[in-house]
Amino acid sequence: MVKQLVEGLKAKLYADRGYISHELKARLKEQDIDLTTYHRKNMQAVQLSKEDEYYLKQRNKIETLFSLLKGKYNLVTSNARSVESYLAGIYASLCAYQLTHRNKPTIQSMDSLA
DSSP, rough: HHHHTTTTOEEEEEEOOGGGGGGHHHHHHHTTEEOOOOTTSSSSOOOOOOOHHHHHHHHHHHHHHHHHHHHSSSSOOOOOOSSHHHHHHHHHHHHHHHOOSSSSSOOHHHHHHH
């Protein structure tokens, strides 16, 4: 599935520890995609650049937000029968989040910090 999602892209891919596999990294490298993850506890530590470390932390904020949207705002428990209904459910979840949270996490690019 990952192969289909990134076909034709040239980029860095920041992923979960669950995606660490030499086979997957090699296949993505053939497509000019760099797979960057934190290391697992049973693996030798790899030194990450400041940029990679920063973007992995930003990724964690996004994962936390998705978890909140799924748990509190029923993002996944939608019984949509059409694409429009599915997108309306996502929109409703995001609107509910916007209306109820004052201290939202912000995600900035590395360039805006310089």
